[in-house]
Amino acid sequence: MTTLLLVGASGHGRVLADLGETLGFVGIAFVDDRWPEVTDNNGWPVIGATRDVVRLSGQYDAVVVSIGANEPRLALHRRLMEQGVAASTLVHPSAVISSRAEIGVGSVVLANVVVGAFATVGEAAILNTACTVDHDCRLADGVHISPGVHLAGQVHVGERTWIGIGTSVREGAVIGKGVVIGAGAAVVSDIADSVIATGVPARPRQIGGAAT
Ligand SMILES: CC(C)(COP(=O)(O)OP(=O)(O)OC[C@H]1O[C@@H](n2cnc3c(N)ncnc32)[C@H](O)[C@@H]1OP(=O)(O)O)[C@@H](O)C(=O)NCCC(=O)NCCS
Structure with a gap:
């Protein structure tokens, strides 16, 4: 695996981007519903909104929802899985x-x-x-x-x-x-x-x- 898409450009997301680098991912990007106002998360690019995950997921080797709060993280994870996005x-x-x-x-x-x-x-x-x-x-x-x-x-x-x-x-x-x-x-x-x-x-x- 080389590319990682993280859903949620939060502090927890930055932790996971850092972990992704440790694991050898070289292309790490976020999606976040504050896009296009927010295009950067401490050096990692924010490339779209949550609605874009299904389309973008085919271009990434791994996708993980990186929202720290439990309820929205689980709800979004389940919705994406139903839409055919394979979470890592x-x-x-x-x-x-x-x-x-x-x-x-x-x-x-x-x-x-x-x-x-x-x-x-x-x-x-x-x-x-x-x-x-x-x-x-x-x-x-x-x-x-x-x-x-x-x-x-x-x-x-x-x-x-x-x-x-x-x-x-x-x-x-x-x-x-x-x-x-x-x-x-x-x-x-x-x-x-x-x-x-x-x-x-x-x-x-x-x-x-x-x-x-
Ligand atoms: C329990 C918790 C969720 C409550 O948060 P909150 O609703 O914002 O509560 P407040 O900070 O307003 O505190 C309200 C009262 O509860 C007390 N209180 C808050 N957290 C407490 C705790 N962990 N243990 C004992 N008492 C606690 C406060 O002293 C305060 O008491 P007072 O009314 O007598 O002054 C929060 O304090 C907490 O412990 N969160 C966990 C944080 C954590 O683990 N972070 C790691 C993230 S990776």
């Missing part, structure tokens, strides 16, 4: 992934991530820098596991859930879909769908409305 998976060379683990298409695995045996990760997920996903974990589509998160064995994480930086999750915990776990939490019991939970131990809180 990007894995940093320093990541250690068990040969018995599975990573879904459109997902990205950043530097120093570890994924244990028999873990499964859905589509369009972000396994961010130096997180660990231990044996038999089940991560649904569109999750974001932030830098330095540690998931013990057999943890379940629901669709579109965002686990904040530095969180630890006890073995076997079941975290619902559309959840936000705040930075630095310790999840020691199950977390229901669609809540924001913070603290040690993590408990649902009536705060904010941070997009997942």
